[in-house]
Amino acid sequence: MTDKGEGSRSSKRVQLFTESVIREMTRLADECGAINLAQGMPDFEAPSRVKAAATKAIMEDLNQYETTWGSAGLREAIAEKALRFNRIQANPETDVTVTCGSTEAMTVSIIATVDVGGEVIIPEPFYENYVPATIIAGAKPRHVKLSEEGQSFDEEELKAAFSSRTKAIIVNTPNNPSGKVLNKDELKLVADLCADYDAIAITDEIYEHIIYDGRKHISLASLDGMSDRTITISGLSKTYSVTGWRVGYAIAAKEITNAIRKVHDYTTVCAPTPFQKAGIEALKLPQSHYTRLAKEYQRRRDFVVKSLQNIGFRAASPEGAYYVLADFSSISAMDDTSFARNLTKNAKVAAVPGSSFYAHREMGRSKVRFSFAKRDQTLREAMNRLNRFAAKLRS
Numbered sequence: 446m447t448d449k450g451e452g453s454r455s456s457k458r459v460q461l462f463t464e465s466v467i468r469e470m471t472r473l474a475d476e477c478g479a480i481n482l483a484q485g486m487p488d489f490e491a492p493s494r495v496k497a498a499a500t501k502a503i504m505e506d507l508n509q510y511e512t513t514w515g516s517a518g519l520r521e522a523i524a525e526k527a528l529r530f531n532r533i534q535a536n537p538e539t540d541v542t543v544t545c546g547s548t549e550a551m552t553v554s555i556i557a558t559v560d561v562g563g564e565v566i567i568p569e570p571f572y573e574n575y576v577p578a579t580i581i582a583g584a585k586p587r588h589v590k591l592s593e594e595g596q597s598f599d600e601e602e603l604k605a606a607f608s609s610r611t612k613a614i615i616v617n618t619p620n621n622p623s624g625k626v627l628n629k630d631e632l633k634l635v636a637d638l639c640a641d642y643d644a645i646a647i648t649d650e651i652y653e654h655i656i657y658d659g660r661k662h663i664s665l666a667s668l669d670g671m672s673d674r675t676i677t678i679s680g681l682s683k684t685y686s687v688t689g690w691r692v693g694y695a696i697a698a699k700e701i702t703n704a705i706r707k708v709h710d711y712t713t714v715c716a717p718t719p720f721q722k723a724g725i726e727a728l729k730l731p732q733s734h735y736t737r738l739a740k741e742y743q744r745r746r747d748f749v750v751k752s753l754q755n756i757g758f759r760a761a762s763p764e765g766a767y768y769v770l771a772d773f774s775s776i777s778a779m780d781d782t783s784f785a786r787n788l789t790k791n792a793k794v795a796a797v798p799g800s801s802f803y804a805h806r807e808m809g810r811s812k813v814r815f816s817f818a819k820r821d822q823t824l825r826e827a828m829n830r831l832n833r834f835a836a837k838l839r840s
């Protein structure tokens with residue numbers, strides 16, 4: 446087939462964003478045989494009870510479409526979990542939608558609630574999916590910078606971003622890529638602004654259980670007055686190490702859920718049936734699963750942050766999630782894309798160029814993001830390779 450380049454056939458909307466840099470780095474990692482610290486996917490096992498439930502569901506021929514908004518059993522389990530962990534009261538019949546990953550939940554939530562031309566506030570640095578999701582919905586991203594140190598909102602800048610055009614704000618805590626965990630005061634500021642401007646909050650809480658140093662995850666929907674104007678998004682991918690199963694969910698008041706369900710139905714019909722069954726088992730895991738998950742990630746975090754600092758990166762310790770956004774300016778004068786590609790091809794360790802997490806791309810020019818969702822031995826080998834690579838660049 447002839448390639449006439451983008452623009453001849455693609456919609457103007459689609460021309461406004463590029464393919465995901467994160468997934469592109471994964472393809473490059475595979476091509477180069479590099480350790481993939483680019484995309485956040487674990488190389489260790491999922492809980493065996495959860496895997497057994499998925500296998501059993503397939504062997505029992507649960508092969509057909511599920512109820513479009515999710516199996517009754519999984520919606521009930523999600524509602525119970527939301528009450529226990531998030532202090533959110535959700536009716537499984539009317540307030541919960543199971544989606545193909547939290548990725549789908551985010552896109553359909555924006556499409557379902559924001560009119561074409563409406564503004565969606567996206568604090569930066571941000572997970573790169575939010576901007577394309579907003580554009581796909583025909584809405585307009587409006588960025589606010591989080592302060593470099595501490596990655597908190599600049600109160601005045603956040604207030605200035607809200608206007609009568611604001612329809613929604615995306616709130617990602619724990620944050621990818623910065624690792625910032627929003628505290629109650631920061632969430633209260635968002636809640637007050639949403640109330641003042643009659644905006645909704647769409648939260649991405651996919652890393653809610655990967656949180657360090659005794660911090661507590663707070664769901665925005667649990668704050669006074671927020672349950673009716675928040676869409677709470679999370680999923681199985683990170684908490685149970687099953688990123689390929691594609692099961693996520695959105696919790697919202699009935700009226701918003703009705704809109705989300707309509708878009709979800711016509712987008713994907715339903716999330717995979719056997720993995721919804723396994724999701725019920727996952728959500729039944731005891732507290733020890735969550736305690737161990739956070740503890741093991743904290744150990745990996747400490748090792749990776751210390752190693753990167755020793756190698757010469759400037760890297761703050763994340764408060765949650767499993768990424769380190771590391772500044773490499775004392776190792777190399779390359780820009781982030783050249784550095785990340787060089788690293789992947791020559792050191793055989795893949796990372797994500799920092800600029801893909803910023804609208805003001807220059808803010809990420811001397812940064813790369815490493816994921817530490819890997820076995821200890823994988824991380825040790827990756828850090829050894831990085832050390833040798835940095836030494837070579839310096840010599």
Ligand SMILES: Cc1ncc(COP(=O)(O)O)c(C=O)c1O
Nearest residue numbers: 485546547548572621680682693
């Ligand atoms: C902040 C954030 N949200 C969502 C996702 C994707 O989650 P899911 O697998 O549930 O679509 C990721 C994956 O890396 C992420 O980092």
